[in-house]
Amino acid sequence: MPTFFTAINCMDGRVQLPVNEYLKKRYQVDYIDMITEPGPNGILAKMENQTLISSIEGRINISVEKHASKGIAVIGHHDCAGNPVDKEEQNKHTRQAIDYLKSKYPSLPVIGLWVNEDWLVEEA
DSSP, rough: OOEEEEEEESSOOOGGGHHHHHHHHHHHHHHEEEEEESHHHHHHHHHHOHHHHHHHHHHHHHHHHHHHOOOOEEEEETSSSSSOOOHHHHHHHHHHHHHHHHHTTTSSSSEEEEEEEHHHHSEE
């Protein structure tokens, strides 16, 4: 049976592969269900666009219910066009997004990641 982890990641193609590889290795899973939006940590932190939030949640639910995802990661990154703020503010958004997702999915681990200027993944 294949194993999965859920990533709420930016649509920016530069961050897809590093995040995928990091999560597969760290959580020993076969696949990453990648949910992408421009600046998703900002979307989930600000809670201003209910349409996008509902869309993200619907995709998380598919990953959790159909793929038995082992957890959820929220990702921010350097040079993000969708959430163009500095690392400190992005990490604040990521922490707020984590708090929200933990309230929605209390049985799953929810983590935050930062992809730095060298496209390396760090825990946020």
